[in-house]
Amino acid sequence: MTDAPIRLLLADDQELVRMGFRMVLDAQPDMTVVGEVGDGAAAVAHVLGRGAGTEGADVDVVLMDIRMPRLDGVEATRQIVASGAAAKVLVLTTFDLDEYVHAALKAGAGGFLLKDAGPAELLAAIRAVHSGDAVVAPSATRRLLERFLPGLPDELEPVRTAEERLAPLTEREREVLVAVGQGLSNQEIAGTLYMAEATVKTHIGRILAKLHLRDRVQMVVLAYDTGLVRPRT
Template sequence: MIRVALVDDQAMVRVGLRMILESEDDIEVVAEATSGVEAAGIVAEHAPDVVLMDVRMPGMDGLTATREVLAAHPGTRIVILTTFDDDEYVYESLRAGASGFLLKSVDGDALVSAVKVVAGGDALLAPEVTRRVIEQFARSGVDPEEPDEPSVEAIGDLSEREVEVLRLMARGLSNQEIAAELFVSATTVKTHVSHILTKLGVRDRVQAVVEAYDSGIVVPRP
């Protein structure tokens, strides 16, 4: 059973999320909170596998709450709930340790799928997420004209093929899409991804992409 906590200051949003999630036999909503301040408390008390966290809340926003929850409970998986006008939060949310984000307009099937993906230890890295991360780097002063060749220090122990896979991950491609791009099997790509996560010292694809941009392995294009 996947245990989920909901953190959102709007009651109707929480009701809608609960109805969708609890229509599934293998998902249980174990707690709700109306603010970021309450988030750490319900996680400590109910130990959810996944937290759906709103960004904009009074008192403490979802970004700060994400940092606090993960500092105390690093194994918790957090998915940020956002809207199209929350671009400024996306990169910092991912950098804070969130396993991805969902638009509040997402349909029920996609919501259920996202919770199951994150609970299974993977991360949500859709192309729209990647585009926003790139835009954030562009706004923060990363020079898109810098050479594409990253430094040895940035690459660490990644092989040439692993760097290639990481760059495709940063474009938002799935394992299957990367496999098609590189003419290898999805199993081979999965192995490369696992090695990349280990070598970069991160726990999922989202954090790997954030690290890639942070370190200069991937540079935003014009």
């Protein structure tokens, strides 16, 4: 008995973009496109089973564009996550234009991928987010946040100081969090902090648990929010 394919919803206002994605995705034995929508409101309706002919439980991963009519990808992501739906969100962005990817990550997106990524990177990202892992290369996360974080609104920031948020961590865990925020891979962190890669993974797991974070992407966001890592000027 084989595992069920990953069920995908394509949310993008450009039909040609959706068509290109569908050609690649439907060719994979472990993936199937169950729907296409052209705006964020339709994406939310499909995931929640409110659209015509939709079933809320039929989506595993939403490929979510940022800029769409009626409802943008940030708010659509926030509504899907807030609903408690099982569907995970992979945000797609054109790096030079989309200043609100940071807000989308804070809204609950599992990660982001640049629209010019190759097919292999796209497929790997979908499989990663479906399994609950962060889907974005740490270096790409760093570059995007360094560019856009200083000017973004922070309406989701809890009323707590950085020290209060980081209080549960040991000094070593803080060092690992800084390294993740700087965009280092587990292998690079191991070399920099002189520890085994398995130990790095253990520290990351503890950080996620202690700070109630979903994934590595949220670790990067937190590292910037608390000032452990500063955007480059």
